[in-house]
Amino acid sequence: MMTATHLALDGETLSLHAIKSAQSISISSSGRKKILASRRVVEHLTHSDKAHYGINTGFGILARAKVAPHDLEKLQENLILSHAVGVGELVPEQIVRFMLLLKANALAKGYSGISLEAVEMLCEFFNHHLSPLVYTQGSVGASGDLAPLAHLVLAMMGEGEAFLGGKRLLAREALTQCGLSPYKLKSKEGLALINGTQFMLAYAVDALLRADVIAKTADLCAAITLEAMRGSSSPFDARIHALRPHQGQIAVAENIRRLIEGSEIMQSHKDCQKVQDPYSLRCAPQVHGACRDAMDYARRVIEIELNSATDNPLVFENGDVISGGNFHGEPLALALDMLAIALSELASISERRIYLLLGGDSVGGIDLPKLLMRDTGLNSGFMLPQYTAAALVSENKILAHPASVDSIPTSLGQEDHVSMGSISATKLHKVVQNVETVLAIELMCAAQALDFLRPMTSGKGVETVHQEIRKVVSHAESDRLFHNDIEAVLRLVQSETIVRAVNEAIGTIK
Numbered sequence: 001m002m003t004a005t006h007l008a009l010d011g012e013t014l015s016l017h018a019i020k021s022a023q024s025i026s027i028s029s030s031g032r033k034k035i036l037a038s039r040r041v042v043e044h045l046t047h048s049d050k051a052h053y054g055i056n057t058g059f060g061i062l063a064r065a066k067v068a069p070h071d072l073e074k075l076q077e078n079l080i081l082s083h084a085v086g087v088g089e090l091v092p093e094q095i096v097r098f099m100l101l102l103k104a105n106a107l108a109k110g111y112s113g114i115s116l117e118a119v120e121m122l123c124e125f126f127n128h129h130l131s132p133l134v135y136t137q138g139s140v141g142a143s144g145d146l147a148p149l150a151h152l153v154l155a156m157m158g159e160g161e162a163f164l165g166g167k168r169l170l171a172r173e174a175l176t177q178c179g180l181s182p183y184k185l186k187s188k189e190g191l192a193l194i195n196g197t198q199f200m201l202a203y204a205v206d207a208l209l210r211a212d213v214i215a216k217t218a219d220l221c222a223a224i225t226l227e228a229m230r231g232s233s234s235p236f237d238a239r240i241h242a243l244r245p246h247q248g249q250i251a252v253a254e255n256i257r258r259l260i261e262g263s264e265i266m267q268s269h270k271d272c273q274k275v276q277d278p279y280s281l282r283c284a285p286q287v288h289g290a291c292r293d294a295m296d297y298a299r300r301v302i303e304i305e306l307n308s309a310t311d312n313p314l315v316f317e318n319g320d321v322i323s324g325g326n327f328h329g330e331p332l333a334l335a336l337d338m339l340a341i342a343l344s345e346l347a348s349i350s351e352r353r354i355y356l357l358l359g360g361d362s363v364g365g366i367d368l369p370k371l372l373m374r375d376t377g378l379n380s381g382f383m384l385p386q387y388t389a390a391a392l393v394s395e396n397k398i399l400a401h402p403a404s405v406d407s408i409p410t411s412l413g414q415e416d417h418v419s420m421g422s423i424s425a426t427k428l429h430k431v432v433q434n435v436e437t438v439l440a441i442e443l444m445c446a447a448q449a450l451d452f453l454r455p456m457t458s459g460k461g462v463e464t465v466h467q468e469i470r471k472v473v474s475h476a477e478s479d480r481l482f483h484n485d486i487e488a489v490l491r492l493v494q495s496e497t498i499v500r501a502v503n504e505a506i507g508t509i510k
Contacts, residue, residue: 007101009123011109014102014306016299020209024127025101027108027119034110035119038315042113045321046072046187053313053323054191055113076190080157083150083194086135091148091199093163095429096131098202099152103193106310112192113315121156121183128178132171133161134199140410141329141421144310145199148422153193158182196310200332203425204302207339208295210432214439215292216499216509218346219252220465221442222284223259225353227458228368228449229361230269231277233260241285248296249289251510256284258506259461265453280352287349294342301335333404333421340428344396347438351389354438357445358386372448372476379479382445385486389441392434399427399434440490443469443498444482451475464505468498 005023007014010031027035045052051066067075091099104122107114125132132155138147154160155171158181162174175182185193226233236253260266276282313323358381360370371381403423409416447469450458457463472488492498502509 009105009108031108072187076185079190086138086147088137091134093131095202100126102198111309111314112311114192131163139422140418142418144195144327148199149194156183200421200425219255224446231281235282248292249285252288253285260459263459264456291342298335298339329419329421333419336424337402340400340431344400347435350442351393389438461506
């Protein structure tokens with residue numbers, strides 16, 4: 001399915017890994033055959049005297065209103081124009097690209113009755129890095145992500161606006177620059193293009209790809225803070241976790257053991273008077289692990305959704321056209337809400353470790369100064385980065401409230417229960433950004449703390465983390481613009497630089 005960074009979409013085998021590296025897309029030969037076969041069924045029914053929902057009728061509450069054959073193309077155009085009512089902030093271009101890819105893959109499954117030309121137009125947009133302006137608000141996550149997807153299709157029609165090469169252009173002008181002509185929708189095509197969960201799913205893909213890095217980075221944070229605070233390695237003993245065999249918990253404990261292996265610092269306080277560490281250190285496997293297990297649940301849901309048909313009605317090979325509810329976003333809404341809760345917890349426990357680092361410590365005659373700076377009073381030290389972390393964690397508590405528990409009927413009651421998964425998706429995006437930032441702050445603070453324990457060295461994995469941080473941020477002897485330091489370490493986190501460096505140094509962490 002995948003050659004270098006090109007994807008041939010078939011609606012059956014798309015993976016998260018493939019999406020992450022895709023630079024160009026096309027429809028596979030099997031996908032083309034399925035699309036053509038499905039379209040033949042729709043073409044046959046288009047001029048039928050019988051009403052077929054979405055083909056020769058109105059939509060939603062207007063499903064019983066039959067439309068004359070000569071108005072079918074206008075019906076589809078009106079559908080897009082009337083449904084493109086998105087408001088609010090713009091969806092990030094990367095997520096819009098995911099939407100294009102995911103919609104093309106769903107249609108390649110061959111159950112939507114759309115023409116091959118329409119699906120290939122989606123591929124052209126992706127390959128030309130032509131990104132329609134899509135808005136974050138307007139979907140209730142049930143009858144498909146109607147408003148966001150309508151804005152996606154609007155640009156295909158030469159209406160609305162799009163980004164091309166970083167410039168915001170009228171869609172018609174952007175199409176011309178790419179050598180493309182506006183697409184004229186045929187029967188059922190507008191409905192096939194806007195019915196589906198690809199807005200929610202695109203956000204889910206982005207969040208999950210970043211969550212994989214976040215989970216590993218959180219373990220790096222716990223390990224470097226454990227060393228800096230001269231905590232105990234005993235809580236990470238494999239025998240403890242074998243007695244409560246949650247897979248996430250076991251993986252985290254193993255990661256931390258490997259990261260601190262060979263540490264002089266851990267050996268130096270082996271016989272100190274400390275009895276137990278605070279939970280943010282001692283219970284890191286249990287907390288991080290539970291979050292990982294929640295992420296695994298979300299991953300299973302999202303991987304199923306990647307290759308699902310979420311259109312309505314669905315067109316089958318034998319000519320049946322069946323209305324159902326695969327467009328309903330409930331599976332994704334619950335998974336996205338769970339992901340937001342799990343990631344918020346990683347930031348929450350990280351902030352507590354930052355607070356610990358600022359409190360100072362004295363073990364074995366070596367002092368860790370309060371606020372991680374010797375000359376405080378004149379200097380505030382690392383007091384304020386903890387404020388920022390606290391603010392982000394507090395914001396996450398609000399953002400982690402599940403959107404999926406709400407429902408407001410639409411379409412005059414025809415759509416009487418909706419998922420609100422679109423809201424789950426957009427607030428999760430903010431949670432992800434907040435969590436990455438909190439972890440960056442912990443790494444920055446822990447690196448500062450570790451400096452005070454020199455010349456003793458930490459485990460090879462932790463030393464690698466420290467070295468990567470010191471490539472972009474130096475030790476602070478006095479106050480400076482810590483905003484810049486946070487941004488520098490945040491870039492390390494988001495680019496996976498630290499995780500990759502650790503993998504090279506000690507082997508791939510889980």
